[in-house]
């Protein structure tokens with residue numbers, strides 16, 4: 026049937042349309058998401074992943090996509106979202122909606138932060154600098170990894186006004202560790218995220234198979250080792266780096282030591298149990314990120330979403346964030362209904378970067394934000410404060 030009358034605009038455009046990257050001066054990246062000849066444009070995170078798979082060398086794609094062991098926890102992170110269903114409320118006036126919220130006192134346009142991921146320059150030349158600019162445009166927080174391929178200072182300079190946090194791996198060389206914290210403070214980072222789930226690196230078969238090493242020109246810019254070491258067949262350069270440089274002896278006492286180094290709010294990333302959440306609350310950290318490192322550490326651990334309720338219950342006044350498998354607006358809705366203040370996304374940003382650099386990341390963040398906006402509207406939520414525990418229930422068996 027032919028449409029009649031006034032054409033209806035497509036549903037759900039909330040943010041102003043993006044100019045094509047190619048049309049912007051000084052940005053030599055292909056227009057992310059612009060349909061390659063004959064292919065439809067990407068409309069989901071999975072579409073961006075498919076584009077990244079086509080564009081990246083095998084070992085880079087495998088490093089980004091892979092998990093540890095049998096990758097069971099990696100799959101569970103996604104599956105866990107299907108174990109909850111939404112209970113939308115109807116006949117709510119949702120004509121005026123607002124996704125903004127605060128994290129550690131910082132305003133963000135929507136409750137989706139960018140998780141720290143290492144070596145983003147493997148995805149695209151500008152790497153972390155592109156991510157920083159895209160986050161600044163989108164109005165959200167970027168967390169920079171210790172083992173990034175751009176320095177703390179370069180990333181700060183790329184988007185000087187934007188809020189950003191620094192993720193810390195404690196190194197055996199405590200002087201180096203202290204120096205990283207001091208550099209982050211000096212460069213205006215407003216939060217410190219201590220990753221606590223990586224005393225050693227998880228065994229990642231894909232990286233061992235590929236003898237994973239950083240490609241030429243991509244190194245760990247913030248720490249002494251600029252490039253990953255060459256390794257024997259069956260080993261991974263990153264695993265060798267972590268084995269030799271990072272400190273497996275870190276305990277709660279070191280959390281106290283870190284707090285003595287700076288006044289930044291402190292988030293512990295990688296908590297999965299009520300027991301650890303209770304200690305975190307007792308030592309008065311500011312935030313807890315419920316995370317299994319995107320299924321890259323101990324295979325067989327609980328899905329991040331499944332761990333969320335017990336951590337929330339034990340976390341006292343700490344803010345709680347969740348990462349692992351967030352790919353849709355409805356995932357964000359479920360995580361917030363189960364008590365998270367915000368979520369973080371890791372791989373989706375890497376897929377955006379690989380597909381189209383800075384513009385690709387901007388589009389991925391926009392896509393997630395639009396998806397959340399539509400989900401909130403249909404669920405009867407006007408603001409983040411309207412998202413309550415009543416919005417979810419376990420999926421019927």
Ligand code: FNR
Nearest residue numbers: 089140141142143170220318319349350370371372
């Ligand atoms: C990570 N992650 C991570 N975490 C961290 O604390 N420091 C780091 O350097 C890295 N590096 C890293 C590299 C890559 C390629 C991935 C995929 C992940 C974990 C990350 O912060 C986050 O916990 C997960 O990525 C969340 O899962 P999703 O969103 O990727 O499913």
